[in-house]
Amino acid sequence: MHPLSQQFGAVLRRRREAAGRSQEGLAAAAGLHRTYVSMLERGERMPSILVARKLAGALGTTMGDLLGEVDRQADDAGPAPHPRRPKP
């Protein structure tokens, strides 16, 4: 898996959960399949900018805003990002 797809997936999951949406609900709103949204959240697929825009629209924001957060996620994560840190 590419670090960028993992970073995108982490941002997507965080935004979806913050909006109180299910994967199924978000997928339906974006015109995507639920299993594809699930794979995206796990970082298993690299989305096109069209998929990113569909998801951003379904979350009530823009592609630039959503991917700006992915940029910042990448900056925070550094060279070896790990989207889920276990609690000590």
Place this chain on the structure above:
Amino acid sequence: MHPLSQQFGAVLRRRREAAGRSQEGLAAAAGLHRTYVSMLERGERMPSILVARKLAGALGTTMGDLLGEVDRQADDAGPAPHPRRPKP
């Protein structure tokens, strides 16, 4: 061709030309093939977010900034965008 790929291509070409770069120079800096950059500028390919990030980096900016301009391009273009208007 999808309107979004055309909008991305128009922004990419404008930014590249503003930076005084050739397609070949930009492609080399981004780690992409020149013919692929040419197809992107013509709106003939829908890039992944990874390709968008590579091109943004080669242009000295971020994915969020580059795609934020594509968002605004889409807003300006309206429902039937046409990236090259002939002069009257």
